Amino acid sequence: MYTIRKATAQDWPGIWTIFEAVVKSGETYPYATDTSKDEAKYLWMKPEQHVFVAVDEGEVVGTYYIRDNQPTNGAHVCNAGYMVRKDQRGRGLGRALCEHSLQAARDLGYRAMQYNLVVSTNPAAVHLWQKLGFEIVGTLAEAFLHAQKGYVDAYIMYRLLDSKTS
Amino acid sequence: MYTIRKATAQDWPGIWTIFEAVVKSGETYPYATDTSKDEAKYLWMKPEQHVFVAVDEGEVVGTYYIRDNQPTNGAHVCNAGYMVRKDQRGRGLGRALCEHSLQAARDLGYRAMQYNLVVSTNPAAVHLWQKLGFEIVGTLAEAFLHAQKGYVDAYIMYRLLDSKTS
Numbered sequence: 018m019y020t021i022r023k024a025t026a027q028d029w030p031g032i033w034t035i036f037e038a039v040v041k042s043g044e045t046y047p048y049a050t051d052t053s054k055d056e057a058k059y060l061w062m063k064p065e066q067h068v069f070v071a072v073d074e075g076e077v078v079g080t081y082y083i084r085d086n087q088p089t090n091g092a093h094v095c096n097a098g099y100m101v102r103k104d105q106r107g108r109g110l111g112r113a114l115c116e117h118s119l120q121a122a123r124d125l126g127y128r129a130m131q132y133n134l135v136v137s138t139n140p141a142a143v144h145l146w147q148k149l150g151f152e153i154v155g156t157l158a159e160a161f162l163h164a165q166k167g168y169v170d171a172y173i174m175y176r177l178l179d180s181k182t183s
Numbered sequence: 184m185y186t187i188r189k190a191t192a193q194d195w196p197g198i199w200t201i202f203e204a205v206v207k208s209g210e211t212y213p214y215a216t217d218t219s220k221d222e223a224k225y226l227w228m229k230p231e232q233h234v235f236v237a238v239d240e241g242e243v244v245g246t247y248y249i250r251d252n253q254p255t256n257g258a259h260v261c262n263a264g265y266m267v268r269k270d271q272r273g274r275g276l277g278r279a280l281c282e283h284s285l286q287a288a289r290d291l292g293y294r295a296m297q298y299n300l301v302v303s304t305n306p307a308a309v310h311l312w313q314k315l316g317f318e319i320v321g322t323l324a325e326a327f328l329h330a331q332k333g334y335v336d337a338y339i340m341y342r343l344l345d346s347k348t349s
Contacts, residue, residue, distance in 0.1 A: 090214070091326060162256045164256075175321075
């Protein structure tokens with residue numbers, strides 16, 4: 018069974034393995050498919066992000082970040098991003114990371130969570146976020162350049178955090 | 184009559200006068216109302232932003248920026264922000280800056296423009312963007328902390344740039 022906890026510098030190699038595989042697909046994150054390890058570390062581990070990992074028998078099997086989605090007058094809304102190691106899919110880890118992030122966001126004092134670019138060709142993720150209380154509040158026409166499918170729509174998904182039931 | 188052109192380092196003092204007044208109101212931008220001149224310069228003039236000014240008789244009367252709204256796979260969508268000197272309102276300068284930015288965005292190769300946080304209590308801006316081809320594609324509940332009104336809704340507004348008619 019995995020544990021979800023704050024990431025430390027020692028977790029970076031394990032996070033990188035996941036980051037590299039997820040980003041290489043070019044299907045879900047707006048990062049270059051050939052993002053280098055150093056660039057990835059800058060993107061995922063930067064000090065203004067709260068980074069968590071799911072660890073199973075000493076190995077990082079998933080990770081997420083939370084950060085302010087906008088500066089000052091919009092900083093009560095957070096953004097989050099999740100990555101799961103490919104061989105760990107189907108274990109409910111994406112759901113567990115999201116639920117953990119919702120509670121972490123409340124603990125950090127955020128009032129809402131926003132996903133800025135949920136790729137429409139990833140229905141498993143969209144449905145999971147919907148089950149966890151997010152709504153598609155907007156559709157951005159052709160806003161994501163998918164490695165296989167070209168320009169595809171992306172969704173903005175959003176939820177307030179006032180309810181304690183995730 | 185004003186001219187709209189790319190900003191230079193010499194334009195910063197004039198831009199700062201406008202930035203300071205707009206941000207101090209706490210009504211439209213998610214920047215701290217007491218943002219310092221140095222912080223403002225970092226925010227508005229950073230190298231990854233294309234910054235333009237409207238100049239009338241040697242004075243900066245308005246300014247806007249364009250930048251990538253997301254990294255790599257989302258970098259074909261731009262974000263823009265506009266500021267007009269208070270004593271210049273009602274001259275059509277907001278419209279002129281927006282129209283200029285739409286053409287500048289096309290020239291830079293962008294395929295769409297997105298505003299991430301249009302404050303719902305600013306209907307004049309919302310209507311202007313709608314007249315210029317933007318749609319409200321999403322509403323973010325309570326996503327902006329307004330200096331007078333507290334938590335208010337914000338809109339995401341979006342338009343493709345394929346049409347040459349702004």
